Amino acid sequence: MDASSSPRNIPKRLLMGPGPSEVDARVYRAMTQPLVGYLDPALLEIMDQIQARLRATFRTRNRITLPLSGTGGAGMEAALVNFIEPGDAVAVIVGGLFASRMCEIVERCGGKLSRIEHPPEKTADLDQVRRVLLGQKLQVLAVVHSETSTGVCQPLEPLRELAQETGALFVVDAVSSLAGLPLEVDAWGVDICYSGSQKCIGCPPGLAPITLGDRAAEVLLRRQKPVSSWYLDLNLIAKYWDTERSYHHTPPISMFYALDEALRLVLEEGLEATWERHRQCHLALVQGMETMGLTMFVEDPAARAWTVNTIRVPHGVDDARIRNHLLERFGIEIGSGIGAMRGRIWRVGLLGRTANPELVLLLLQALESALDENGFSCPRGAAVAAAEKVFQTVNP
Amino acid sequence: MDASSSPRNIPKRLLMGPGPSEVDARVYRAMTQPLVGYLDPALLEIMDQIQARLRATFRTRNRITLPLSGTGGAGMEAALVNFIEPGDAVAVIVGGLFASRMCEIVERCGGKLSRIEHPPEKTADLDQVRRVLLGQKLQVLAVVHSETSTGVCQPLEPLRELAQETGALFVVDAVSSLAGLPLEVDAWGVDICYSGSQKCIGCPPGLAPITLGDRAAEVLLRRQKPVSSWYLDLNLIAKYWDTERSYHHTPPISMFYALDEALRLVLEEGLEATWERHRQCHLALVQGMETMGLTMFVEDPAARAWTVNTIRVPHGVDDARIRNHLLERFGIEIGSGIGAMRGRIWRVGLLGRTANPELVLLLLQALESALDENGFSCPRGAAVAAAEKVFQTVNP
Numbered sequence: 001m002d003a004s005s006s007p008r009n010i011p012k013r014l015l016m017g018p019g020p021s022e023v024d025a026r027v028y029r030a031m032t033q034p035l036v037g038y039l040d041p042a043l044l045e046i047m048d049q050i051q052a053r054l055r056a057t058f059r060t061r062n063r064i065t066l067p068l069s070g071t072g073g074a075g076m077e078a079a080l081v082n083f084i085e086p087g088d089a090v091a092v093i094v095g096g097l098f099a100s101r102m103c104e105i106v107e108r109c110g111g112k113l114s115r116i117e118h119p120p121e122k123t124a125d126l127d128q129v130r131r132v133l134l135g136q137k138l139q140v141l142a143v144v145h146s147e148t149s150t151g152v153c154q155p156l157e158p159l160r161e162l163a164q165e166t167g168a169l170f171v172v173d174a175v176s177s178l179a180g181l182p183l184e185v186d187a188w189g190v191d192i193c194y195s196g197s198q199k200c201i202g203c204p205p206g207l208a209p210i211t212l213g214d215r216a217a218e219v220l221l222r223r224q225k226p227v228s229s230w231y232l233d234l235n236l237i238a239k240y241w242d243t244e245r246s247y248h249h250t251p252p253i254s255m256f257y258a259l260d261e262a263l264r265l266v267l268e269e270g271l272e273a274t275w276e277r278h279r280q281c282h283l284a285l286v287q288g289m290e291t292m293g294l295t296m297f298v299e300d301p302a303a304r305a306w307t308v309n310t311i312r313v314p315h316g317v318d319d320a321r322i323r324n325h326l327l328e329r330f331g332i333e334i335g336s337g338i339g340a341m342r343g344r345i346w347r348v349g350l351l352g353r354t355a356n357p358e359l360v361l362l363l364l365q366a367l368e369s370a371l372d373e374n375g376f377s378c379p380r381g382a383a384v385a386a387a388e389k390v391f392q393t394v395n396p
Numbered sequence: 397m398d399a400s401s402s403p404r405n406i407p408k409r410l411l412m413g414p415g416p417s418e419v420d421a422r423v424y425r426a427m428t429q430p431l432v433g434y435l436d437p438a439l440l441e442i443m444d445q446i447q448a449r450l451r452a453t454f455r456t457r458n459r460i461t462l463p464l465s466g467t468g469g470a471g472m473e474a475a476l477v478n479f480i481e482p483g484d485a486v487a488v489i490v491g492g493l494f495a496s497r498m499c500e501i502v503e504r505c506g507g508k509l510s511r512i513e514h515p516p517e518k519t520a521d522l523d524q525v526r527r528v529l530l531g532q533k534l535q536v537l538a539v540v541h542s543e544t545s546t547g548v549c550q551p552l553e554p555l556r557e558l559a560q561e562t563g564a565l566f567v568v569d570a571v572s573s574l575a576g577l578p579l580e581v582d583a584w585g586v587d588i589c590y591s592g593s594q595k596c597i598g599c600p601p602g603l604a605p606i607t608l609g610d611r612a613a614e615v616l617l618r619r620q621k622p623v624s625s626w627y628l629d630l631n632l633i634a635k636y637w638d639t640e641r642s643y644h645h646t647p648p649i650s651m652f653y654a655l656d657e658a659l660r661l662v663l664e665e666g667l668e669a670t671w672e673r674h675r676q677c678h679l680a681l682v683q684g685m686e687t688m689g690l691t692m693f694v695e696d697p698a699a700r701a702w703t704v705n706t707i708r709v710p711h712g713v714d715d716a717r718i719r720n721h722l723l724e725r726f727g728i729e730i731g732s733g734i735g736a737m738r739g740r741i742w743r744v745g746l747l748g749r750t751a752n753p754e755l756v757l758l759l760l761q762a763l764e765s766a767l768d769e770n771g772f773s774c775p776r777g778a779a780v781a782a783a784e785k786v787f788q789t790v791n792p
Binding site: 010011012013015017019020023028029031032033034035036037038040042046069070071072073074077081101104105107108109196198204205206226227228229230231232247248249250251252253254255257258327333335338 | 406407408409411413415416419424425427428429430431432433434436438442465466467468469470472473477497500501503504505592594600601602622623624625626627628643644645646647648649650651653654723729731734
């Protein structure tokens with residue numbers, strides 16, 4: 001380590017992994033606006049604007065809608081520890097790593113856990129979930145909307161009905177779905193929903209947007225014991241975001257500037273147009289992958305998240321060699337499998353600004369060349385042509 | 397809220413409150429370097445560099461030395477919840493709001509708390525502390541080095557001896573002291589020390605540097621129960637920063653770039669030169685304030701933090717009017733009192749890049765004018781002249 005060495009040159013990557021995603025130059029510029037104090041009128045105005053923009057993005061009128069001063073994992077922890085007291089019954093639907101993490105957090109805060117597992121390449125079996133929950137009185141039913149470790153998108157509305165029958169608060173992880181996949185917090189009756197700034201919102205990592213409905217806010221007020229985490233205590237945090245403005249901690253102000261600008265970009269395009277762009281890029285990518293002879297990990301097209309696309313590593317192909325080839329030769333990052341999926345799948349994130357037709361075609365071209373050089377041959381140029389055709393069809 | 401409104405104009409303030417502090421243009425520039433993935437070799441190299449630079453700044457060889465993905469409050473929470481299990485005896489020395497917050501966190505994680513209070517304008521009375529601790533077997537003795545709510549700097553070495561006698565881990569809050577006041581983690585036997593990025597390091601808020609000695613690391617490994625917080629579980633976080641590189645959460649990468657550059661600036665100047673700059677600015681500010689007829693809140697000059705300078709609001713002067721005058725007329729932010737100190741003191745932060753002779757003189761000039769217009773008259777120009785004289789004397 002040399003204190004006086006000149007600034008390091010960070011390579012420019014195309015971020016096509018499961019996050020962080022590509023960030024617009026306007027967001028970077030916004031991030032370097034001069035810092036002000038945590039009660040500066042200029043900051044409070046931006047905070048109000050962020051709240052309004054987050055409400056529009058979550059499709060909610062929830063008063064408590066704000067970004068937590070941590071990454072997506074902080075959002076998950078806050079969405080659970082604030083609403084679970086020791087001994088509370090909690091059910092988590094588990095098809096991948098992030099849902100497993102929810103279970104770990106539930107156990108750490110003393111919840112009585114029902115873990116409802118389903119195969120990682122499928123959505124949950126509603127009949128099975130119903131059987132497990134039958135007659136239970138639950139505090140929380142938690143589910144991951146788009147499981148970033150598997151690429152499965154879980155339909156939320158049927159689960160919300162089951163949550164209602166058990167009296168549970170319905171907690172939804174929208175880390176890789178918010179602003180990429182249709183999500184209607186109010187219309188779908190989601191009580192608590194959280195996300196991360198670095199996925200479809202297109203902001204650098206560091207903030208976790210969260211929204212709470214009235215039922216959740218009431219549970220928070222009526223807790224017997226204080227929340228085990230002071231840093232993520234939503235009762236305290238909400239008071240800084242509300243008219244009280246009472247100090248809790250000095251927030252990551254530069255990140256607020258970036259988030260505000262990233263949300264502005266999402267809403268300028270329009271939320272539904274943004275969803276549609278993610279859908280088109282996903283369809284074109286799948287078409288290209290299948291034309292190349294690759295197989296999607298999630299068989300049922302209706303169960304695929306448009307945002308995190310999972311592809312089986314073909315038999316005989318070295319997972320890491322292909323990823324390194326893409327990174328070193330083309331500067332493209334894609335994700336490896338994680339947890340139980342390690343070595344079995346690749347994860348291509350088409351999140352936020354990365355959900356862009358040009359990037360989809362670039363990746364297909366680069367992957368074709370990487371596979372070809374590593375002994376897996378596919379018809380030259382066919383994948384790109386197939387993907388282009390999808391773009392022409394869906395958006396003529 | 398209008399999605400398409402043009403970017404807001406953030407006013408340029410002189411940040412002379414208790415944080416955030418002034419940020420160098422190089423740090424802003426570093427922050428906008430392109431994002432890369434959380435396992436990108438370029439990022440891992442920067443992370444290693446940050447660790448080395450933090451070790452140099454904390455004056456430690458501790459292996460586990462890293463920035464947590466949260467603000468200073470997250471550092472405080474991590475420094476306590478990782479080392480305290482339900483029923484553990486914990487003593488906290490309390491002279492202000494931030495030490496009180498430590499107590500709140502200790503209680504939330506089930507620690508058996510001894511709260512050792514002392515008057516807010518003084519350091520702790522060592523005899524009193526010794527009497528309370530006599531014969532106790534403690535898990536943790538916690539203290540705030542520079543209490544940001546009062547401006548008192550607590551000498552650490554005598555307390556370390558008391559910690560040793562009780563077998564306690566010695567936990568030090570260095571939020572407003574790291575890189576501003578002499579602090580020697582290894583030489584002074586501090587077991588756990590944390591800070592915030594937005595004070596003397598001169599980086600935007602959003603990261604909490606923390607360092608753990610070997611004894612603390614062992615306690616962590618031998619816990620009976622997992623840490624209540626998954627997000628701040630240092631066992632898990634350390635594995636991402638160590639050679640294992642195992643995924644815990646996607647960190648705030650842009651903030652890492654900024655922290656790396658801010659630490660580079662500190663070490664380029666030299667840590668001791670940085671401390672000395674803080675000392676000189678503090679002495680000049682005090683001289684100016686006293687020449688203006690104002691009274692420092694901390695009577696004993698040896699008990700004053702050089703970084704957070706607290707001044708009594710004179711009788712008959714409206715605290716908020718003066719602060720608003722400074723902000724609106726001159727674009728200067730100073731801090732109000734907080735908690736029990738509200739309305740009684742002003743807090744002038746001379747933290748990091750803000751510890752600058754020109755800013756000290758600017759503030760004195762502006763405050764003189766603000767006081768004058770609000771009915772508190774002082775000899776025109778005398779404060780600035782007195783402060784200038786200090787700068788000439790200490791640094792001829």
